[in-house]
Amino acid sequence: MSLVVAVIIVVTAFLALYWVFYGQRKYNEMFMPKRKTKLKAILFDLDGVIIDSFEAWFNVFNHVRKNFKLKEVSKEEFRKHVWGGSVQANAKNYFKSKDIGEIEKTFKNLMQKYAKKTKLLPDAEKVLKEIKKKNIKIGLATNTFRKPVLDALKFHKIEKYFDAVITADDVERTKPYPDPIIKLCEKLKVMPDETILVGDTKNDYKAGKAAGCLVVGLNTHGDLIISKLSDMLQLI
Numbered sequence: 001m002s003l004v005v006a007v008i009i010v011v012t013a014f015l016a017l018y019w020v021f022y023g024q025r026k027y028n029e030m031f032m033p034k035r036k037t038k039l040k041a042i043l044f045d046l047d048g049v050i051i052d053s054f055e056a057w058f059n060v061f062n063h064v065r066k067n068f069k070l071k072e073v074s075k076e077e078f079r080k081h082v083w084g085g086s087v088q089a090n091a092k093n094y095f096k097s098k099d100i101g102e103i104e105k106t107f108k109n110l111m112q113k114y115a116k117k118t119k120l121l122p123d124a125e126k127v128l129k130e131i132k133k134k135n136i137k138i139g140l141a142t143n144t145f146r147k148p149v150l151d152a153l154k155f156h157k158i159e160k161y162f163d164a165v166i167t168a169d170d171v172e173r174t175k176p177y178p179d180p181i182i183k184l185c186e187k188l189k190v191m192p193d194e195t196i197l198v199g200d201t202k203n204d205y206k207a208g209k210a211a212g213c214l215v216v217g218l219n220t221h222g223d224l225i226i227s228k229l230s231d232m233l234q235l236i
Helices: 002-033 056-067 075-082 085-092 100-113 122-133 147-157 179-188 202-213 231-236
Strands: 040-043 139-140 164-166 197-199 214-218 224-226
Touching: 002 040, 002 202, 040 179, 040 202, 056 075, 056 100, 056 122, 075 100, 075 164, 100 147, 122 139, 139 179, 179 197, 179 202, 197 202, 197 231, 214 231, 224 231
Parallel strands: 040 139, 040 197, 139 164, 197 214, 214 224
Antiparallel strands: none
């Protein structure tokens, strides 16, 4: 065996030991930063996190536009400027000069079949089930109206996992304001810094940070970023 080969073997072995005894630990610390408080609850957004409702919401939104004799928006524009926003904000940007009460009423009427056109996202129930096993409370904060939200949870048979649900009907100001998160924490009887908020839009991030949560972004900005919901199991 040549000296060069021997050196390579020794260095490789050293690096392997370094990773086992130090590198892996540092990696885990970066991915799972130390908390100052005990984790007592995990809060979820609904649309795009627990259920796949993009197509349903896209169709409802354009149906409402059509009712007001307005031109349909493209999926690209909807995803970039509408998705994840509140009805109030979307009304201001896309239904200018229209009565907000009439817009909300139209949305609620058209969303009656909303639940059956959504899909439960992969691993969603598995993640909720594992969180429950660890006696961590689970909350839901969404900008969607209460009835379609409860219908969707019942349709997908996951309502049993949530200890509290806050919707657009429960607060005056929805996300990106922190009001839904704060109210949800009050119902769960936890402090925001004792929670993790999981969301998929910038509005989730803004609301969570303003409330004082650790925010996990599902393929979006966050204190931590995950690519799939099952990655949450590494944090609990």
